[in-house]
Amino acid sequence: MSKFIKSVRGMHDVLPDDSSRWQALEKIVRDVMCSYGYNEIRTPLVESTDLFSRSIGEVTDIVEKEMYTFDDRNGDMLTLRPEGTASCVRSGIEHGFLHNQIQRLWYMGPMFRHERPQKGRYRQFHQFGVETFGMADADIDAELIFIGARLWKLLGLGNLRLEINTLGSLEARENYRKVLVEYFEDNRAQLDDDSLRRLNTNPLRILDTKNDDMASLVSDAPNLLDYIDEESAQHFDQLQSYLDGSGIAYEINPRLVRGLDYYCKTVFEWITDELGAQGTVCAGGRYDGLVKQLGGKSTPASGFAMGIERLLELIDFNQITDKPNQLDLYLIVQGDKANRKGLKLAEQLRDKISGLSLMTNCGGGSLKSQMKKADKSNAAIALLLGEDEISRDAVTVKYLRENKEQQLIPMDDVAEFVKNNL
Numbered sequence: 001m002s003k004f005i006k007s008v009r010g011m012h013d014v015l016p017d018d019s020s021r022w023q024a025l026e027k028i029v030r031d032v033m034c035s036y037g038y039n040e041i042r043t044p045l046v047e048s049t050d051l052f053s054r055s056i057g058e059v060t061d062i063v064e065k066e067m068y069t070f071d072d073r074n075g076d077m078l079t080l081r082p083e084g085t086a087s088c089v090r091s092g093i094e095h096g097f098l099h100n101q102i103q104r105l106w107y108m109g110p111m112f113r114h115e116r117p118q119k120g121r122y123r124q125f126h127q128f129g130v131e132t133f134g135m136a137d138a139d140i141d142a143e144l145i146f147i148g149a150r151l152w153k154l155l156g157l158g159n160l161r162l163e164i165n166t167l168g169s170l171e172a173r174e175n176y177r178k179v180l181v182e183y184f185e186d187n188r189a190q191l192d193d194d195s196l197r198r199l200n201t202n203p204l205r206i207l208d209t210k211n212d213d214m215a216s217l218v219s220d221a222p223n224l225l226d227y228i229d230e231e232s233a234q235h236f237d238q239l240q241s242y243l244d245g246s247g248i249a250y251e252i253n254p255r256l257v258r259g260l261d262y263y264c265k266t267v268f269e270w271i272t273d274e275l276g277a278q279g280t281v282c283a284g285g286r287y288d289g290l291v292k293q294l295g296g297k298s299t300p301a302s303g304f305a306m307g308i309e310r311l312l313e314l315i316d317f318n319q320i321t322d323k324p325n326q327l328d329l330y331l332i333v334q335g336d337k338a339n340r341k342g343l344k345l346a347e348q349l350r351d352k353i354s355g356l357s358l359m360t361n362c363g364g365g366s367l368k369s370q371m372k373k374a375d376k377s378n379a380a381i382a383l384l385l386g387e388d389e390i391s392r393d394a395v396t397v398k399y400l401r402e403n404k405e406q407q408l409i410p411m412d413d414v415a416e417f418v419k420n421n422l
Contacts (some may be wrong), residue, residue, distance in 0.1 A: 007115070010123030020326075021312060028154050029108065029128050036147060038104040043087035044199065045110065049077040049326070055262055055290060057088035066113040080112035083286065084129040085262075085303055086294070092133065093296035100297075102134040108308070115124065119275065122309060129305035130284075133291070136300035140337060141266045142242035143285065146305050148270055148282050149248055154317050161283060164250065164268045165256040166236040167204075168228040170289055173264065176227040177203055190217050204257040217278060223254050232265050239266055262287040266302065282306035328422045329358040330374035330400075334386035337400050344386045352415045358420075375400055380422060383414070389409055 002340025007013060014022055033040070047070050056062050070081040072250050081087055092098035108128045115121055128148065133138050144164065152160055153311040167173050181204045184191060191199065192214065195206045228236070243250055250268075258267045266286035275281075297343055327414040329349075332344035346360045359377055361370050365385075384396035395414050398406040409417050 008123070010117035012122060012124070015351075021105070021315075022308070025155070025308065025311060025315065026108065028151070029106075032147065032151055032154065033106045033130070036104070037142070038106045039301065041091065041105045041107050042109070043081070043084070043086060043091055043107065045081055045112075046078050046301040046360070047081055047087055047090065049079040050419040051086050051090055051294070052079055052082060055089070055294060057279040058243050062113060066115055068112045068114060082111055082113045084109075084111065084127055085131060088131045088303075089291055089294050089296070090299070093294060095297060098133050098291055098299050099298055100134070102114075104130075104132050106130045117376070119313070126308035127305045128308060129303060131301065131303035133299050133301045136288070138238040138266065139242060141239050141268075141302055142246070143246060144284060144302060145243065145268060147245065148304065148306070152270070155311070157314055159274060159314070160270045160272050162243075162268060163251050163253040163256050163268070163272055164236075164243075165224070165253050166232050166241070166266055166312075167224065167237070167257065167264050167285075168229055170264055172227055172229040172232060173204075176222070176224055179222050179227065180204065180206075187217055190214060200298070207255045207257050218255065224257070225252075225254050235265055251409065257285065258285060262293065264288055268304070270306075273312060275310060281310050281314070326356050327359055327377050329383045329418065330379035331360045332357060332367070332370045332374060332382055332384045333361060334370075334384075338385045338387065339388055341390060344410070345383075345385070349415055349418060352418055356418070381418075 015373050020077040030040075049067070052061055062082050067082050070078060072078050077128075081165070083170060088107065089098075089103055092103065097103060106129065109126060110124050110125050112124055114123055117123060130144060144166075148162075152158070168176070181199060184195070184199055184206060185201060188196070188199075189212075190403055191206070191258045192209070192211050195209060195211075196213065198242060204224075206214075207221065221274050240250075256269060257263075257265055263285045265288065268283070269280050270282040272280045272281055273279060282304055283306075284298070284302070286302040288300045289295065289298075291301060300399075309362060331346055333339045342360060345357055347357060350356055359379065361373060365373070367384075371382065380399075380401050382398040382400055384398060386396075389395055389408075392408070394408045397409055397417070
């Protein structure tokens with residue numbers, strides 16, 4: 001007999017016992033984005049490979065090593081999306097809702113990268129992301145950081161620190177790039193293989209190396225902030241003033257460059273020390289040139305993305321009061337007549353009581369076995385409907401989590417009773 005088929009490495013099931021944790025987090029995210037006036041966008045999982053090659057950069061690790069890319073039956077090169085920003089920009093250009101317009105968008109869903117699976121990093125992972133368009137000032141950058149800070153508060157996370165930096169304009173970044181390449185060329189013998197590969201393609205990424213042997217070399221490298229243009233410096237000062245004014249603590253990290261080619265000016269990361277090497281929980285910044293780069297009109301833009309799995313590793317769900325899948329009622333039925341009556345009653349209660357969570361026992365069983373199922377379901381109350389209740393046109397109410405006497409409720413009063421007691 002052949003072995004059973006397992007899930008693909010790095011791609012995990014979310015089992016029923018875990019799904020309520022995901023739903024609790026997702027609801028908080030939705031509520032926060034609604035409170036800031038952002039609208040949800042949903043884009044396809046599969047896009048043209050060119051979209052990511054042109055936006056992320058052909059010489060980045062994502063495009064070179066990590067994307068799931070394939071030929072479809074028409075011979076087109078397609079890719080499972082590795083991130084969400086490029087898809088939002090593509091959609092905005094295609095449907096004409098970016099140029100000369102203000103847009104605040106958010107999304108949530110799976111992304112795909114062929115990385116080495118480890119804690120907090122998977123090959124199918126989920127991101128919550130925010131993208132804004134049409135706003136060039138630092139106030140929108142600050143708002144994005146405020147959204148993150150509000151989420152941490154609602155999720156009970158006090159162990160995250162904020163790091164910020166500015167990459168300057170695209171022109172200033174290019175000038176700095178030349179100086180940086182010259183510095184690393186003079187110290188070529190100290191570069192590892194990965195840095196040598198990046199030297200003439202994406203040298204700023206060398207500053208983000210995790211190789212401890214290069215720490216001193218990187219520390220002595222020219223400082224990006226010394227090459228920033230005046231406009232970007234003023235933008236960065238304005239951002240800091242907004243954060244200071246709102247009491248948001250931060251650190252300026254001149255080595256924070258982000259891994260994607262499209263960033264400029266503001267970049268930021270929320271970081272934890274509780275997830276080992278995968279410490280970045282949320283990262284973002286400005287990408288004012290990306291819309292034009294992908295064929296649209298020049299449009300200022302900024303955004304962020306955070307990993308859902310990494311957040312779930314950090315959250316103590318005992319601090320979250322909103323818990324989806326919390327069952328209100330379990331309906332126990334005994335006999336064919338009670339079963340028919342019970343199914344009808346359940347539908348009537350769902351019609352009359354918005355948001356009611358009611359599970360009906362299906363598959364028969366003795367009263368004792370059904371009571372065990374009701375208790376295991378974690379429902380607050382069990383409704384019992386048997387021959388005696390049918391004859392009296394009533395329902396027995398049994399409290400499962402409180403020490404109260406069971407009682408008999410007339411059938412016509414059940415809905416009102418449930419409204420008043422749950």
